[in-house]
Amino acid sequence: MAAAPAFATAGSPQAVAADARGQLQQVSQQLQQIRRSVGDIESRETLGALSERALQAQRQADLAVRMLGPERESLEARIAQLGELADGDREGNAVASQRKALGAQQLLLDDLIKQGNLLSVEARQLADAIEKERVQRLGRQLSRRVASPLSPTLWREVIHQVPGDWRHFGVLLRQQHAALQTALARHGGWPPLLALGVALLLFFPLRLWLRRWGRRFAASGRAPAGRLRRTGLAVWLLLVGTLLPGVAVLVLVNGLKAIDAIAPRLVQVADAMVQATFFAAFIAALSACLLVPKRPSWRLLALDDLAASRMRKYAWMAAGLMWVTLVGQTLNRAARTSEITGVALDGLLALCYIALIMAMLLSLTRLYRRQQLDDAQAAADSAAARRRGGWAVLVRVFGHLTVMAALLATLLGWINLAMFAAQQMIWLGVIGMALLLLLKFADDLCLRVFATDSRSGQAIMLATGLGSAKLEQGGVLASALVRLCLVLLAVGAIALPQGNSAVMWGWLDTLRNGITIGETVLRPWALVRALLVLVVGLGIIQLLQRWLVETYLPKTAMDAGGRNSVSTVARYLGLAIVALWTLAALGLGFERLALVVSALSVGIGFGLQAITQNFVSGLILLAERPVKIGDWVRIGDQEGDVRRISVRSTEIESGDKSTLIVPNSELITKTIRNMTLANPQGRVQIKFQVPLSTDVARLRQVLLDLYAAHPGVQESPPPAFYIDGIEGGMITINSHGHVGSPRNVYAVRSELLFELLVALQAAGIALATPADVHLVSDSR
CATH class of the missing domain: 1.20.58 (Methane Monooxygenase Hydroxylase; Chain G, domain 1)
Structure with a gap:
């Protein structure tokens, strides 16, 4: 090399x-x-x-x-x-x-x-x-088989080994005593006393004060409304109840380690005490925040007061039993006691685990029976009752089978198998309850963050321009994503008691290295970065759009249609830039985008042709503006005001206030009459017939006077009077007058016709009437 x-x-x-x-x-x-x-x-x-x-x-x-x-x-x-x-x-x-x-x-x-x-x-x-x-x-x-805990032979051997094991413990105690005396002589007594004081301060006053503060805050008006108040308090109590006792023991142990006051053979025992304290405190705090025996309204589990009180006691017993198991087995190995003593200790612990689990299952069975009686008395829906009791039945059946198998294994001498099964049941229960709490908390937190009445939700709506419905959908999706991550973490945590953390490390390595799809590697950080780019880009577009519409464009000489065209094109151009920026942040190069576009061109040619045509037509409408917002147009037999032009369709409001949605391609490829495009004026036309004997000069003056007297008729161009023709003894009169807007033509024409009829009647001028045909029969 x-x-x-x-x-x-x-x-x-x-x-x-x-x-x-x-x-x-x-x-x-x-x-x-x-x-x-x-x-x-x-x-x-x-x-x-x-x-x-x-x-x-x-x-x-x-x-x-x-x-x-x-x-x-x-x-x-x-x-x-x-x-x-x-x-x-x-x-x-x-x-x-x-x-x-x-x-x-x-x-x-x-x-x-x-x-x-x-x-x-x-x-x-x-x-x-x-x-x-x-x-x-x-x-x-x-699969190792030893003597049964109920075997007299086992206990005779244990009694026989007691003196030797006691001597081993004595040696261990003397080593610890010597290490403590040496440390005190060298460093004095204040370091361990200081560590003990800090540990007591953390465990008692600070822990109790934080618990009371959390309850007062949850009950006050400053706490968020809804279910988050309960689940948030539960998570707070879980954190306080787990961290402070564990940290207290950790401070005490590290204080002793700092002055070498722990014998080398007891260092592992001290570390096991710290781990056992954290774990036991977690079990106790989890049961306290889920069961809440003294406050039923804050309880997160569907248990009555009797079941909650009993399960709380069982949880304390499980926490103490796990603490004794972890510390006792480590201490037994550190003392180097006889193998038979370890077998006896494991056998007793296995029997204790089995008895505790049986007591829990019995309490759950009694709770289920009480619920069935309550449902029967209240005439509850049977389907709902079955749905509620299905999981309870499954848990009870699985628990009874596991307990019976563990008890049988213990009696037959498979102590390790029984311990493994019992501890796994306790651990599965702890993980399941913790997962239940965190799932509820994650759901409540996400829904609250994306709620329309919360400050965070209003900030998101203001930054992104999302509506209330889309904001709530975002909360549901965020909740689903967080809950999925929690489930995956729970699945990985199930393997932790046996030291199989390699499984979680493998998952983390897979996520860090990315998921390969074809030639593209998607990494979690790239996904997060792309999501941030998308959110920031949409926020910038929203701010620029608002600045254009509310600040800049009103200061220009453009009309409403022009301002709409500029803002719409700017918005879609910004969306295209954000889309490309997001794909680049995701790691997709432009050469891959070209391949995607090439693949999509086939689909465009077959299935997306109409959409593409409307899109291009919309861009042409926004650029050339043959039709703009505010115009009055006629399409076939429909007419109305243009209210909105997008890249796919145009919305036209008709006279009855209904909305006509017209594809943009129709406005480009077909004949459209835009009555307000070049000239905003409208023309009133009045056409009628009079007999040949009518004084036309007088009629002309009457009609022009009507035009001049009406305030809606403009002086320029002046009104006009025409004779279209003379035929069949009738004179056809045609006249025109202009008004300020085509929208006023119908009303002004109606008013002029009304006044014309009145004026002609006053002047004695008759209008032509249809000829009457009379049939006369000859009686001769």
Whole structure:
């Protein structure tokens, strides 16, 4: 492998290659250490740590490869600028030297990338092998059979081992006493006392005050209305009840560790106490915020007061039992007691777990029976009752089967299998209840954030221009996305008690590396970035649209139609830019977009032709403006005012206030009469017939006087009087007058006709009437 040049600087390909080489060397050394350690490890927990180390090495190798990727692309671009050297061609010394240096750097980066990919594969294979070994050891451990806890032989052996085990505990206590005395003599007593004071302060006054403050805030008017008030308080109580006790024990343990006041063999016991306290506090706090025995109105589970009170006690027992299990097993290993003592301890714990689970199932069964009686007395809907009791029946059946199997395994000597089944049931119950709480809280929070009456919802509507219906749809979609993530986290958390965190790390690696679809890699950060770009872009478009419509365009000389055309074209142009910007943020290059457009062209040719035609027609209408907003147009036998022009259709309001939606292609390809396009004036036409004996001069004066007297008739152009023809003893009169708008023609014409009839009657001028035909019969 070529060495990096001596003149490498920070940020150069040589420096990046040197950093990547160092990381890959560390990865190689870590994998060698893990391979040597696998054969010497006996406990599954340590194997789990080795598996996580292997996965960490894989992530480090992948990081080095990703770090080298941009540098290799940069080198390829620089080499491409030099062009290909044809056979027989010669180039200058400077260019040849540059080409040689770039080629050497490219080979170096290629070698490092290949090495990183190989180490990543080796690390993944090593982690898979370790996980397979862990599964095999778990199977052997669960299938191991020992003496039954009810066997007298077991307890005789335990009694026989008691003196030796007691001596082991005595040794452990003396080591701890010596370590504590040495630490106090060296550092004094104030560090552990300070840690104890802080721990007590966290556990008692601060924890109780935060709980009371949360309840007062939830009951006040400052808390959000709706269900979020209850679920938010429940999550707050869960956080306070979990973190403060665990942090208190953590402070106390770290205070003792800081002065080396804990014996080396008890360090793992102290760490187990911290973990057990966090876990036990989580169970207790979860039961408290879900059950709420003393406040039924705040209870999130459909339980009565009796069931809530009993389940609360069982939850405390489960928390204490889990604490004793974690700390007791760790202490037993640290004291190095006899194997038979460990078997007896596991057997007793298994029986305690089974008894506790049976008590919980019995309480659930009694609750179900009480609910059935209440439904029968209230004559509730039977379908609803079955729907409500279906999950309870399933849980009870599964729980009874698991308890019976665990009890049978305990009595037959499969203690590890019974412990595993019982602990998994407790853990599944805890995860299920926590998931239920978080799902409700996520749903309430998302719906509240996107509510139309909330400040956040109003801010979103103001920034994006979304309506109330779309805002609520956004809240539902956000809730669904968050709840899906919570379900996936819960599925991964089920494997944590057995140390299978590699499953979650694998999911995280998959998400971080992205999902490959064809030649496109979709990464979570790219999706988040594209979503942010889309939201920010829509907000900018909304602000610019509002500035155009309300501030800039009213100051111009354009009419309403022109302003609408400018704002509409600007809006769609902005949407197109935001769409391209979003796709670019998603990682889709313009060459891929060209392929998509090419593929869509076939669909446009067949199924989207009309839509494309209307779209193009809409752009033509907005650009040429043969029809604009406010115009009065006639299409066939329909006429009305143009109210809105979009890129697909045009809305025309007719005289009866109904809306006529016309595709834009109709306005481009067909004949449209626009009565307000070039001239805003309208013309009133009055045409009638009079007998041949009529005084035409007098009639002309009467009609022109009517035009002149009417305030709606304009003086310029002046009204006109015409004789269209003389035929059949009748004179055809035609006259015209202009009004300010075509919309006034109908009303002015009606008023003129009314006044004309009155004036003609006063002047004694008769209008032509249809001839009457009389049939006379001859009686002769």
